[in-house]
Amino acid sequence: MFDSLSDRLSKTIKNLRGQGRITEDNIKDTMRDVRMALLEADVALPVVRDFVDRVKTRAVGQEVMSSLSPGQALIKIVNDELVATMGAANEELNLAAQPPAVVLMAGLQGAGKTTTVAKLAKLLQERHKKKVMVVSCDVYRPAAIKQLHTLADQVGATFFPSEKEQSPIDIANMALDAAKKQFQDVLLVDTAGRLHIDEEMMGEIQQIHQAVNPVETLFVVDSMTGQDAANTAKAFNDALELTGVVLTKTDGDARGGAALSIRQITGKPIKFLGAGEKVDALEPFYPDRLASRILGMGDVLSLVEEVQRSVDVKEAEKLASKFKKGTGFDFNDLRAQMEQMMNMGGLGGLLDKMPGMGGKMGAIKDKVNDKDIKRLIAIIQSMTPQERAFPDVIKGSRKKRIAAGAGVQVQDVNKLMKQQLQMKKMMKKMKGGGMKKMMRAMQGKMPPGMGM
Known part of the structure; x- marks a missing residue:
């Protein structure tokens, strides 16, 4: 998400470098470029x-501190205003209610409501320990009901059965009653979508809303619809008091217009971002972190959180022990490392959060991408336990x-074997203080500014 916007803004801000002051003249062209990038x-x-x-x-006219360039000063201003546009901070779900706290999901057909439920x-169970x-x-x-039943089994949530012959309002009331009796913490209510907004649809969801009195009413919308997503959300909000928005399919949206338009x-x-079909592909929305990523400054906090959630500590300790002893690095170790990376959102997900990667993502993805990594894992899986x-x-x-x-x-197998051999040799060099020697040896080969 935001790939094209990030590239445009980075190039625009670079043009101000070397100038001692931001003035009417040099800001005029810059702001024209910023306007075009946003449009x-x-x-x-x-x-x-x-x-x-804003x-x-x-x-205009802002004095640039001696330690900053005009480009850096403008980045700070643009970053602050991006955060202000998307919301000052992450707004969590308000579940402080007599259990069960009811969360009503609304939206158009095809936005990904059922998957988002x-x-x-899964997120509420794993991160907030809720039933x-x-x-x-x-x-x-x-098959809408069956789909949710299948997904509920997959994530370990309690599924309340319903039938297509029943009234949606009756279903909601019975589910709420069952949730109370079973001492559930949260009840997530999936409602019907339509291909467009109509009176019948709004009337039904208003009745459901009145029946269950939700603490949160979330509007689920496809981010790829751009500014239309914001307009649709506004139409829903006029008829139904929304408390927040979930943007879905952000992995397929290179523009990001919806994220920048909805709040204003x-x-x-925006409370959550959905990226991909996997049931763990939902993240809380942090305006400050997203603004940082738009400007190519990465998102270290999200990266650290992702590592804490996804990395298998025992596997990491096992590999660290191998590094220390300088013992063999086999295909089991290599596969484990690649699988850990895929669990953290793949190569693209990791690079997107790393500082300084703005403008370099495309070049790196051209050389290696998640499909390449999956193919390497498939090669290792095709080996016998002895061969690994x-x-x-x-x-x-x-x-x-x-x-x-x-x-x-066969040449693909040869390339993988070469990579494994190189990593094995590197581990031997790192044995017994060899890491420091290797870093000193690399010192003269590093680009300026990368010295240790």
Whole structure:
């Protein structure tokens, strides 16, 4: 998300470098570029105008401290205003109510409501230790109830059964009664979507809202619809008092117009971002962290949290022990490292959060991407346990069998074996204080500014 906007803003701000002061003259062209970058990102025009005016007012005539360049000063201003546009801070779900706290999910058809219900159930159970029940009031879409049942089983949430012959309001009332009797902490109510906003749809969801009196009413919307997402959210909010928004499919949205438009148009905060089909692909929305990523400064806090959640501590300690002893690094170790990386959102997810990666993502992804890593894991899985533990036994005929099993060429197996051998040699160099020697040896080969 925000790839194109991030590239445009980075190039624009670079143009101010070397100038001692931000003036009317040098800010004029810069703000024109910023305006175009935001419009191309499909940010709503009123939001663009307001944003540009606020940045310009703060930037023009501002003295630049001796330690900063005009580009750095403008980055600070743009960062502050991006945060202000998207919301000052993360707004968590308000679950401080007599259990069960009811969360009503609304939205158009195809936005990913049902999947989001399952993702939210998983998040609440794992990170907030809540007992969660889910129910589907969608009696119109074929297999909607069955889909939620399957997803609920997958994430370990309690599923309240419903039938398409029942009234959505009756389903919601019975689910609430069952949640109370079973001492559930949270009840997530999935409602029917439509292809467009209509009176019948609004009337039904208003009745459900009145029946269950939710503490949170979340509007689920596809981020790829850009500023239309903000306009749809506003229409819903006019008929139904929303408490927040969930932006879905952000992994397929390179523009980010919805994220920058929704708060200002609706006055409602974005509470979560959904990225991908996996049930763990839902994250709380942090405006300050996202602003940092837009400007190519990474998101270290989210990266650290991701590592804490996803890294297998025992596996990490086992590998650290191998490094210390300088013992063999086999294919089991290599596969474990690649799987850990995929669990943390893959190569793209990691690079997106790393500081200084703005503008370099494309070049790196051209050389290696998540598909390449999955193919390498498939090659290792095609090996026998003996071959993974003792790579030296892999010769000609074994290579052909492994390649055939993974659906790749023999040269792909050779490349993987070369990588494993290089990592094994590196581990031996790091044994017994060799790490310091290796870093000193690399000192003269590092680019300027990268010295230890």
